[in-house]
Amino acid sequence: MKKTASVAEFTKQFGPITNDLAPGESVQVTSYGKVHGRYVREGMPRRRRKFDLGKRLAQEEYGAEAGQQLVDAILSEV
Amino acid sequence: MTHYLDLGFLLCLVTKASGSPLAWEAVRTLPQPLPLTTLQALQVENGLRKRMLGPDPKLQAVAARAWGLWQFYLREMVFALTLAPWDAAFALARSWNERTPEEPPTSSFLLHPAIAASCGCTHFLSFQPESRALAAAAGMTLLPVKL
Numbered sequence: 001m002k003k004t005a006s007v008a009e010f011t012k013q014f015g016p017i018t019n020d021l022a023p024g025e026s027v028q029v030t031s032y033g034k035v036h037g038r039y040v041r042e043g044m045p046r047r048r049r050k051f052d053l054g055k056r057l058a059q060e061e062y063g064a065e066a067g068q069q070l071v072d073a074i075l076s077e078v
Numbered sequence: 079m080t081h082y083l084d085l086g087f088l089l090c091l092v093t094k095a096s097g098s099p100l101a102w103e104a105v106r107t108l109p110q111p112l113p114l115t116t117l118q119a120l121q122v123e124n125g126l127r128k129r130m131l132g133p134d135p136k137l138q139a140v141a142a143r144a145w146g147l148w149q150f151y152l153r154e155m156v157f158a159l160t161l162a163p164w165d166a167a168f169a170l171a172r173s174w175n176e177r178t179p180e181e182p183p184t185s186s187f188l189l190h191p192a193i194a195a196s197c198g199c200t201h202f203l204s205f206q207p208e209s210r211a212l213a214a215a216a217g218m219t220l221l222p223v224k225l
């Protein structure tokens with residue numbers, strides 16, 4: 001990931017440059033080759049350990065058919 | 079927020095359903111917590127509570143399990159609430175509603191891709207064809223890639 005951007009790059013490509021930043025990560029913004037400032041991404045801290053959603057859900061004892069009925073019932077009302 | 083999970087997709091992460099394996103695969107590499115807006119949370123919680131307190135015992139049991147998992151994921155910061163530019167999202171949903179040449183999707187299926195677009199999301203995670211079409215037209219990458 002690019003950690004340095006010129007003022008022109010930063011203003012014209014704000015989304016592509018900043019969207020992939022994790023909370024707390026930063027980009028150095030340079031003007032005429034010198035560091036002008038630093039943009040730090042706000043946001044929530046990451047979990048230290050990722051949770052395996054699939055493994056947890058696979059432990060459920062009901063069948064996928066019953067679960068799909070629930071999903072369909074909820075979606076039919078929104 | 080770069081990835082937006084709509085209601086049906088989110089439900090497949092807390093309920094064992096036919097779309098669940100695809101949903102797990104799509105979020106497997108994403109950083110946690112997965113950010114959610116209050117609308118997503120409200121729709122999941124309202125849908126589950128309605129079934130938990132509804133007349134069908136089978137749905138009651140599945141909804142109760144899903145509710146427990148949902149609460150657990152919130153506590154463990156697998157999901158976390160974030161802010162959204164609501165005025166811009168609703169304005170975009172209204173404009174899509176007026177512009178569709180055919181019968182428009184229901185408001186919820188308009189609103190989810192509109193929120194995602196207003197938040198600047200790059201990816202839209204959904205199994206809903208109407209919402210996926212709007213998200214794709216707004217320039218977002220769809221996950222899963224094919225239904």
